[in-house]
Amino acid sequence: SVSAENGYNLWLKYEPIKDAKLVAAYQENISSLYVYQKSETLDIATKEFITAFKGLTGKSISTSVSIQKNAILFIKTDDLQKLNITHPSPENDEGYLIKSIQHQGKPLTLISSKTDKGLLYGAFHLIKQLQLKQSIFNLNIWEEPKIKHRILNHWDNLDRSVERGYAGFSIWDWHKLPQYTDQRYIDYARANASIGINGTVLNNVNANSLILTDDWLKKVKALADVFRPYGIKVYLTARFSAPIEIGKLPTADPLDEKVQLWWQQKAKEIYASIPDFGGFLVKANSEGQPGPQNYGRTHADGANMLAKALEPYDGIVMWRAFVYDNEVPEDRAKQAFNEFKPLDGSFHKNVIIQVKNGAIDFQPREPFHPLFGALTKTPVMAEFQLTQEYLGFATHLAYLAPLFKECLDADTYAKGENSSVAKVIDGSLYKNQITAIAGVANIGNDVNWCGHPFAQANWYAYGRLAWNHQLSSSAIADEWLNTTFTGLQKTSSTLLKDMMLESRETVVNYMTPLGLHHIMGWDHHYGPGPWIKDKPRADWTSVYYHQADNNGIGFNRTSSGSKATLQYFSPVAQKFDDLKSCPEEYLLWFHHLPWDYKLKSGDSLWDGIVKKYYKGADEVKEMQKTWAAVEHDIDKQTYQQVKQLLTIQSEEALWWRDACVLYFQSFSGKPIPIGLPKPK
Ligand code: GCW
DSSP states (O other): OOOGGGTTTTTOOOOOOSOHHHHHHHHHHOOEEEESSOOHHHHHHHHHHHHHHHHHHOOOOOBOSSOOTTEEEEEEHHHHGGGTOOOOOOSSTTOEEEEEEEETTEEEEEEEESSHHHHHHHHHHHHHHHHTTOOOSSOEEEEOOSSSEEEEEOOBOTTSOBTTOOSSSOSOOTTTTTTOOOHHHHHHHHHHHHTTOOEEEOSOSSOOGGGGSHHHHHHHHHHHHHHGGGTOEEEEEOOTTHHHHTTOOSOOOTTOHHHHHHHHHHHHHHHHHOTTOOEEEEOOSSTTOOOGGGGTOOHHHHHHHHHHHHGGGTOEEEEEOOOOOTTOOSOGGGHHHHHHGGGTTOSOTTEEEEEESBSSSSOSSOOBOTTTTTOSSSOEEEEEEOSOTTTTTTTSOOOOHHHHHHHHHOBOOBTBSSOBHHHHHTSTTTTOSOOEEEEEOOOOSSTTSSSSGGGHHHHHHHHHHHHOTTSOHHHHHHHHHHHHSTTOOHHHHHHHHHHHHHHHHHHHHHHSGGGOOOOBOTTTOOSBOTTOOSSOOTTOSSSTTTOOOSSEEOOOOSTTTTOGGGGSOTTHHHHHHSTTTSOGGGHHHHOOEETTOBOTTSOBHHHHHHHHHHHHHHHHHHHHHHHHHTGGGSOHHHHHHHHHHHHHHHHHHHHHHHHHHHHHHHHHOOOOOTTSOOOO
């Protein structure tokens, strides 16, 4: 059975608040709920609030037909006037207002929004207010999402395996669908709604055409029906060759009329059973996937064909810019920009280009992708990876909000200073109508959803940042910690927050310091593998991407090398290109440098690299100590789980450290800096 202790309830644990005075105040000042106009979504909202209130305070409340003193009102903006309540509320459909008001002599809490969905979001906000033991008086909360489509991408296959998934099998129990609704679908929807996620791509971008056949679409419809009242739309990935594979056509050429008709017919079919279907996500001509280039056509030809098929129903096409072809000898970091920049302006209006945060592939640290800001006439969305493909799977603790923020806050200079990636994707820089963001889910059927108890924080943080990219990593960690580990003392909460905030940098230190990247084991991407060379690829111009030799290390992407730096706007291009201004965290990403190159610290590059590896491994030991120090505040089961996982992480940080140091030493020929123990 599942209970709060084993992580199933995520951040929606409604355990009794221990502060008696506060509980009394909550009980006294919340009497009942009042709903002006009933709906399925509002039933969900009120039921959730009632459950939460009972759990947190012990008091049972219910909905009432009249407005009682101390009631919480759920009223849509249009209905406010009918009740003689005049308060402005957000223009945005999903926005909401939570306001303490006096009405006909009664103190009340008003939740108002244009839509039921906004009211549901408001209910979750007020619940969080209670969970975090915050005041419910004098509220004046005004919330609006900055990005319209806030989507999870599941890399889930139809056989329930999950590509790069480390938390069990897919939560979609295709075999029992459509007849059987697993409780997990509902709890998944609740969790997503609670953080504002409003879309889900159910299947892998390495797509199987079968998902678009009748039998499978029935299953998809069943899920869409579950998610709809939670404000979540369903999307699917479309395999470009589907017209051949399931349509029995001889070609999938996007300029072929029969192919176009096939997709139009398919869209019609889908919308007949899922009227609010979100659209398609497409990986084309990347890593062997079929695409328009197979027919000598462009990404725009391919995307536009699908976009036109979806247009009558308001669907969108999210066309991925991750176009990696290991047969192309060109620097892999440049491929996406090279293929997409020339197509700017030729995409249909309901196409959005989905760009990974960095140009290689979800590394522990990457500079932001040069395509952000580069497409001025085409909307661009960001894709982050929550599942820790390159950050220790579900065994290493890495809180990723700082990684997401690093990208979102980066200044592209596309329209001069203050052209952050966030402004590109929230549409404010180029005034785009369609705005979106995607996170590759870290969810599976493990009892605790994400494998590592702390991996839940990455799902949470993604949702919160998708809603408001201006939130700080620290504020989000606070929220997550105190809703997840209920009853955490202030000192423990601070210790854990600091540990979380440092954790991603720690992984960078013991895996890929100073801009090193993609030196993980080939294929599985888990442990160290900087020595890989038995799988030659055209773009591995020497050994893997670190390019170490007897003279030095690093990938020269400057104007004297692959020229990837020049894909950035000025002055970013110069900043990365010039050794003097290139931030040290990206040093070996952009520069190939001699082993005795002098770092800012005064250390030689060799000593600096080695020290980072040692630092990372030491930091994991500190994490272990921190965890031990909060034992009294954590339930036994979670305590044990995290403790064991940290032991693995600690051993593997040493593995990374020693493997990389010894391997690179075979080039540098230099000793381990004085004072550090010998690697084993
Ligand atoms: O990160 C890489 C992964 C592939 C993935 C691909 C992509 C879904 O190693 O497993 O395929 O990127 O994003 O398309």
